Each structure stands twice: as structure tokens, then as C-alpha cells.
Amino acid sequence: GAVVSQHPSWVICKSGTSVKIECRSLDFQATTMFWYRQFPKQSLMLMATSNEGSKATYEQGVEKDKFLINHASLTLSTLTVTSAHPEDSSFYICSALNSPLHFGNGTRLTVT
Amino acid sequence: KQEVTQIPAALSVPEGENLVLNCSFTDSAIYNLQWFRQDPGKGLTSLLLIQSSQREQTSGRLNASLDKSSGRSTLYIAASQPGDSATYLCAVYREDDYKLSFGAGTTVTVRA
Numbered sequence: 001g002a003v004v005s006q007h008p009s010w011v012i013c014k015s016g017t018s019v020k021i022e023c024r025s026l027d028f029q030a031t032t033m034f035w036y037r038q039f040p041k042q043s044l045m046l047m048a049t050s051n052e053g054s055k056a057t058y059e060q061g062v063e064k065d066k067f068l069i070n071h072a073s074l075t076l077s078t079l080t081v082t083s084a085h086p087e088d089s090s091f092y093i094c095s096a097l098n099s100p101l102h103f104g105n106g107t108r109l110t111v112t
Numbered sequence: 113k114q115e116v117t118q119i120p121a122a123l124s125v126p127e128g129e130n131l132v133l134n135c136s137f138t139d140s141a142i143y144n145l146q147w148f149r150q151d152p153g154k155g156l157t158s159l160l161l162i163q164s165s166q167r168e169q170t171s172g173r174l175n176a177s178l179d180k181s182s183g184r185s186t187l188y189i190a191a192s193q194p195g196d197s198a199t200y201l202c203a204v205y206r207e208d209d210y211k212l213s214f215g216a217g218t219t220v221t222v223r224a
Contacts, residue, residue, distance in 0.1 A: 006155070034211065043116070043214040044201070093155055097210050100146065105155035 003027055004096045006104030013084055013111055020080045021107045023094030029074035030096035035067075038091040038106075050077040084111040114139045118202055118215035126223050131189040133218045135202030140180045143205035147176050147187050150199045150217065159200075160187070192222045 003026040013019050023033055033050040048058045048069055056069035066088075068080040077096075081088055093106040115138040125131060135145075144163050148156040160169045160176040162185070168177040173190040189196055199219045203212040 032210070041216070043216045044212075046211055049211065100158060100161050101210060101212070103156040108153065
């Protein structure tokens with residue numbers, strides 16, 4: 001079946017630094033990928049839609065300059081959390097469109 | 113804006129009991145509805161996808177129903193096992209763009 005690989009699975013960084021998370025579709029091409037964020041005991045919230053070869057579209061309330069998304073190839077989308085702060089600590093999950101959607105295993109980000 | 117609610121938030125049952133998990137959504141103009149399983153600190157595993165023209169889907173011990181007019185879906189798990197312990201998420205597709213609105217989930221514990 002279709003596989004989506006997300007890396008790293010967990011990361012700890014210091015406040016003020018930037019962190020990059022990768023989302024790869026391993027056996028299919030995905031022109032569209034989605035990034036979600038999940039706070040403890042809460043729903044997954046859609047952050048942005050990543051489109052290969054064009055700018056990402058962000059959901060209302062998500063800072064595009066803080067959460068940089070790049071979808072440079074048909075199999076890779078990256079999310080960079082810039083100048084991370086403790087409130088950015090969360091679980092980030094990507095999904096790739098290959099009807100139905102396929103999800104990565106998520107990245108646990110802890111900002112100290 | 114689509115709001116997805118899952119009741120109960122948590123459920124603990126003895127092994128062998130049947131499980132009934134409820135999901136409600138505010139906007140009945142949905143495209144598809146999908147049930148996922150999430151283990152602690154892990155990504156999402158798709159369980160069942162119900163297309164808007166369908167009323168239910170079945171896979172093994174799992175059965176999910178969909179009533180768009182009332183804005184409800186129910187996931188039934190027959191003869192529960194300790195391995196069924198996880199958080200179950202309901203997600204609604206917004207129109208036909210594959211963007212998902214998630215409920216906060218029902219955390220299930222099956223006691224041996």
C-alpha cells in the first residue's frame with residue numbers, strides 16, 4: 001500500500017532555532033500534501049496545503065512566515081518551523097493525496 | 113465552519129464488549145467521512161472511509177454508519193480486544209478538496 005514517511009519522528013530544539021520536518025511519499029507521486037498540527041488531547045488542525053511547484057496555501061490564523069512550506073518535488077514536502085518558541089511544541093503530521101489520503105507517522109516537536 | 117464532535121471523550125470496557133463511538137458534524141454538506149485509529153505518539157491509521165453516497169462501510173469487526181441529514185456517524189467495534197485500545201478519530205472531508213476537519217477523538221481502553 002501507499003506509504004508516507006515523515007522525518008524526524010521526534011526533535012528537541014532550543015527556543016529561537018529553526019526546525020525542518022520532511023514528508024515523503026515513498027511509492028507514489030503527490031502533487032498535494034497537507035500539514036496538520038495536534039496539541040495534547042485536541043483535534044488535528046489543518047495548517048496548510050502544500051502544492052508541488054507553487055506556493056502553499058495556509059489556513060486562517062497560521063503564520064506563513066513562521067511555518068515555511070516547500071514542495072519542491074512530487075515526492076517531498078518540507079515544513080520549517082522558524083524561530084521556534086515553546087508554544088510551537090506540538091505533534092505535526094503530514095498527509096499525501098493518493099486517494100484516499102495517506103498519513104505520515106508524525107513528528108513530536110519540543111521547544112525548550 | 114465545520115465542527116466535528118466525538119462523544120464520549122473516553123471509554124473503558126471489559127474485553128469482549130461491543131464498542132459504540134459517536135461522531136457528529138455541523139455541516140451536512142460533506143464529501144466523505146473517515147474513521148482513523150491513533151496509538152499514543154503515533155500517526156494515523158485509516159480504518160474506514162465512507163463516501164457521501166454511502167450509508168455504511170464494514171471491515172472485519174468494524175462497521176461505520178453515516179447519516180448525512182442528521183450529521184452523524186457511528187463506529188461499531190464488535191467483540192473488543194485489548195489490542196483495540198487506542199484513540200479513534202472521526203474526520204470529515206470539506207467539499208471535495210481532501211481537507212479534513214477532525215474531531216478530538218474517543219480514547220478507548222479495553223481491559224483484559
